[in-house]
Amino acid sequence: xxxxxRRARAGLAVTTAAVLGLAGCDALxxxxxxxSGSRARQAGPSxxxxxxxxxxxxxxAAVGDSITRGFDACAVLQxxxxxxxxxxxxxxxxxxxxxLLGASKAATHSWNYAVTGARMADLxxxxxxxxxxxxxxxxxxxxxxxxxxNSAAAMTPVADFRAEFEDALxxxxxxxxxxxxxxxxxxxxxxxxxxxxxxxxxKQVWKLGICPSMLGDADALDAAATExxxxxxxxxxxxxxxxEEVCAKDERCRFDGGAVYDFRFGTDQLSHWDWFHxxxxxxxxxxxxxxxxxxxxxx
Numbered sequence: 001x002x003x004x005x006r007r008a009r010a011g012l013a014v015t016t017a018a019v020l021g022l023a024g025c026d027a028l029x030x031x032x033x034x035x036s037g038s039r040a041r042q043a044g045p046s047x048x049x050x051x052x053x054x055x056x057x058x059x060x061a062a063v064g065d066s067i068t069r070g071f072d073a074c075a076v077l078q079x080x081x082x083x084x085x086x087x088x089x090x091x092x093x094x095x096x097x098x099x100l101l102g103a104s105k106a107a108t109h110s111w112n113y114a115v116t117g118a119r120m121a122d123l124x125x126x127x128x129x130x131x132x133x134x135x136x137x138x139x140x141x142x143x144x145x146x147x148x149x150n151s152a153a154a155m156t157p158v159a160d161f162r163a164e165f166e167d168a169l170x171x172x173x174x175x176x177x178x179x180x181x182x183x184x185x186x187x188x189x190x191x192x193x194x195x196x197x198x199x200x201x202x203k204q205v206w207k208l209g210i211c212p213s214m215l216g217d218a219d220a221l222d223a224a225a226t227e228x229x230x231x232x233x234x235x236x237x238x239x240x241x242x243x244e245e246v247c248a249k250d251e252r253c254r255f256d257g258g259a260v261y262d263f264r265f266g267t268d269q270l271s272h273w274d275w276f277h278x279x280x281x282x283x284x285x286x287x288x289x290x291x292x293x294x295x296x297x298x299x
Contacts, residue, residue, distance in 0.1 A: 052251050053180060055295040057136035059109040060097055062086035063126040063168075064141035067187075068114035072271040073280050079116055085278070085286035086139045087112040093283045096139065096290045111135070119145045120161050123168035131175035138172060138179055139290065141260075143186035143239045148211035152231045155213065162242045169250060181253040182294050184286075185240045185261040189214045190233045192276060195267055202275030210276050236261070259289045 062068050062084065070088060074080035082088045087110040088095040089103065097110035111133055113126045120142050130138055146156035156164075172179055189211065196202040197218045206215040214232045217225055240261055247253040267275075269282030278286060 053254065054136065055297075057100060057180060058105075059133070059135045060087070060100065060137040060139065061111045061130035061133055061135040062114055062139045062141075063123060063130055064114040064139070065118045065145050066114075066116035067144065067278060067286070068112065068139070068141050069116050070283060071116050072273045072277040073283055076273040081112050083280050083283050084112055084114075085283045085290060086110075086114075086141070088283070090280065090283075092280050093287055095283075095287050096294065099287065099291045100137070100294065114141070117145060118142060119156060120164040120168075121156070123164060124171045127168045127171045128175070131172050131179070134176055135179055137182065137294070139182045139184070140168075141184045143236070143243070144189065144211075146239065147186065147189060147213065147232050147236050149213050152213050152228050152235075155232070155235050158235070158238045158242060161239055162246065165242060165246050169246065169253070173250075178252065181247070181250065182290060183243050183247050183253060183255045184290065185243065185256050185258045186236050188233075188261050188263075189236055190229055191265070192270070193218065193229065195265070196270060196275035198267065199272075199275050201272075202270075205274050206276070210274055215276070254293065256289065256293050259293060260286065263289065 064086075066072075066079070068084055068086050070080035070083040072078070072080075073083045083090045083093050085093060085095055087097045087106070089098065089107060095106070097106035100106075101109055111130065113129045115122060115126065118126065123140070123142055127138070143161070146161055149155050169181065172181065192211075193214050196206070196215070203218045206218055214229055216228075240258060244255045244257075247255040263285065265278075265282060265285065269279055269285055271277045271279050271282075
């Protein structure tokens with residue numbers, strides 16, 4: 001009988017220990033004499049997660065077309081990168097690089113790989129060169145030349161434009177996964193036509209072949225000319241939709257929300273050599289928009 005009692009007590013002890021074990025050590029105060037709450041207090045609060053968007057990068061590169069090269073802003077038919085909205089060193093413009101990095105650091109830690117005449121198909125190559133610098137921020141302004149063709153029929157198809165932009169971002173991501181990307185909308189080409197056609201000189205310059213799909217026969221207001229311009233304008237809107245959608249899929253990409261497209265520029269913001277590209281004042285306005293968007297807390 002005593003043997004059976006000892007066995008019963010031993011079985012009860014084992015069962016009790018198993019139940020307490022399933023409940024965890026803290027059921028008895030913990031193996032080290034401290035509660036989970038006290039351990040949490042000793043460890044301190046969890047660190048805040050690092051935000052994906054850094055509004056103060058330490059280096060940047062720019063890719064795109066003639067606008068980012070400052071074409072026709074300083075002299076006729078010439079690039080003028082010193083007034084570039086993205087990376088220029090002009091005190092009149094106060095470029096994005098200067099605003100973010102300071103003038104001295106911008107001179108050594110910002111790079112301009114944009115090319116006059118470039119279309120979206122050229123962006124992957126530019127992005128590869130930019131990625132070699134391992135920049136913390138890359139600015140993208142491209143698409144105007146895809147719409148500015150000899151005819152509306154020759155414009156880059158929207159599907160191709162999307163694939164090329166995705167290719168460019170992929171090129172950057174493979175080389176610099178954490179780089180941030182600021183993408184501007186394609187400018188409002190129809191507003192360029194409406195503003196520039198007020199200048200007799202501008203219309204003469206346009207005849208040399210500047211954006212024929214939109215600016216050709218600048219004074220024509222017949223149905224065919226109107227439809228041609230509207231077709232180009234719709235394509236620009238489609239391009240901007242692509243830029244926004246592709247960028248939205250990348251957590252480190254920020255689209256300008258149509259700010260450049262919506263900017264109501266006047267003739268003071270246009271080059272008085274071609275009445276198409278931004279003047280120095282126009283470049284300064286682009287820099288202001290970019291800085292405001294890059295430092296904003298939200299996408």
